[in-house]
Amino acid sequence: MWDWGFALEILPTLAKAAIVTVQVTLLGFLIALSLGLALAAARIMQPWTAVPISLAVELIRSTPLLIQIFFLYFVGPSFGLTLDAMTAGILAIGLHYAAYCSEVYRAGFESVPRGQWEASVALNLGRWTTLRDIIIPQAIPPVVPALGNYLVALFKETPLLSAIAVMELMQSAKIIGSQTFRYNEPITLVGLFFLVMSLASAWAIRRVEAGINRRYRR
Amino acid sequence: MGLRGLAGLLALTIATIWYLSGLEDYRIFVPGLAQGAAMTVQITAAAAVLAVTAALVAALLKLYGPAPLRWLAVTYIEIFRGTSALVQLFWLYFVLPVFGITLEAYTAAVIGIGLNIGAYGAEVVRGAIVAVPRGQWEATVALNMSRAQALRRIILPQAFAAMIPPWGNLFIELLKTTALVSMITLGDLAFRAQQMNQTTMKTVQIFTLVLLIYLAMSLVITIAMRLLERRAGRGILRARAA
């Protein structure tokens, strides 16, 4: 049932695909982190943006990532935006998680006491300077674990990109399966890879969280 | 967003779907998408029942089960939380037959998604149970209740209210995860959308409608859970006042 020789044979192919998975994860998360922060900051600095942004966030979080991937990939060209599968996939996954991250940042911003804004006004600091130098440095550390959890969640959703044939782990496993009619080894190996990475990340997040708590209790 | 806002958004979404379905460009997709939507609802409902059951059992075993069962529960939770939902579906559908168990696509979908969300749900249930104040347990001991009685009559009802909001999020996740079943050939909404997209190339129309339908379904779930939360909250308040 389980063929070790075959498993070893496909390992290099899967390893190559794993690199793509990691690339997609990191680039997607970079978009999620920066766009999410921009959205959360916009809500504070320009209150009128709160309604359109919260609508967009609601829309993105209420619909499947898979459909959003298709949407960007297939609908893009009708608006003159032709993206290759990898780019469309990274953008879609980044946008999707930007919606989640923006809510995390928002909670972080809200946890900074009003007095910090007021002291900044009293010191005549500009609003942007206040945001950058005073608010963000206090808002981010407590939400790092929550952001880390979304990194792991994003990572686990990268197999969806196989739906538009991005050569990440799942796609690679599917191709091996369809060529050799052996699905057992490739899919189990992919599962194990995700399991190990997720457990390791969960452990790392707990460490970071403990570190942050320690610093903040100072 | 408040309950009113959500209801307004739902009305707006449904009105838009209604309006679009009447347009020339969209009309041809309506029957196919309706079938797909029915499949999506069916899988969502069945998987939700399984998820809640699995979550309760796993949480109780992890908290109070004898060692081997406790380990089983922990393993289940870690494996299903630690790997991708899509990988799990593929494993159930393509790999399990190697071990002599062949599941129909629909069964694999319900089991895969139900167990996946159930693993996350188990942690929600466990968290809510642990959050019930110790004094409640101590009171049941003082009243000489058995542990099972205490759990069923005293602890779980109190934990219930705290579980509702996170379960609301999980049900949304569940609904969104059902889109993956299109990849094991089930004719859900996402599947129909891709199918019709390939034959007609009316990409914008199809995917706009599909997104709106998913949005409407999510909103129904959110609103239902909010109403449930309200009722449960009232119960607790009444209990506190009395």
Place this chain on the structure above:
Amino acid sequence: MTEPMVSFENVTKRYGTLTVLDNLNLTIGRGEKVAIIGPSGSGKTTVLRMLMTLETIDGGVIRVEGEPLTHMERGGKLVPADQAHIRKVRAKIGMVFQSFNLFPHMTALQNCIEAPMKVLGLSREKAEARAMDLLDMVGMANRRDYYPSQLSGGQQQRVAIARALAMRPKVMLFDEVTSALDPELVGEVLQVIRKLGAEHDLTMLMVTHQMGFAKEFADRVCFFHSGRICEEGEPQAFFTNPQNERSRQFLRAVLEAG
């Protein structure tokens, strides 16, 4: 007669239907030290917060050195002020809060140089030199590299005073700056304020419950009640022989408690 430093002219403030300040008129001379006292909820904090532009005003005008704070003159007419105008006027005012509001991720020194560098455009050396002078004055020079969480309440409040002074304001606002402190730490903060009054020609507005301090330090006492100034006058007279029934009640209550 010289122009007053700050003047409130028929200033009204409402929260919804609640009128917190009702046609307030108050003029503060250059270098004058005014103590604001009164029962909780009488609008004392609101007066300071409006002057610091932390609250909008619903009627009347506040002037700082004759210039309207929330309005500006354009073509002979008063129009709502833009951000640049507000920041220009605000530069003359500093504030110390009841809850310190130090920036917790910055050391004492960093707290004191942030605004001088970012707002006044001082170089780091200049800003640090200025900050060290002030930290020295408040007795905190040896704690320059401590984070707020490593300092006692009294020490934090002294750093907060240095931080506000680093912007060289002409008017300093103190809102119950000793109320959040343990009793044994109140003295060190009041000592700093005393020193400040003696060494600098600052205009000071302080809301305080320390009647002894108000009596000895202030040039004038304003007693607030329900959003109005019920009685004001020279401290000796006010504390020994209050004219208004409400002031008498208030002083009696405070003396009994303290």
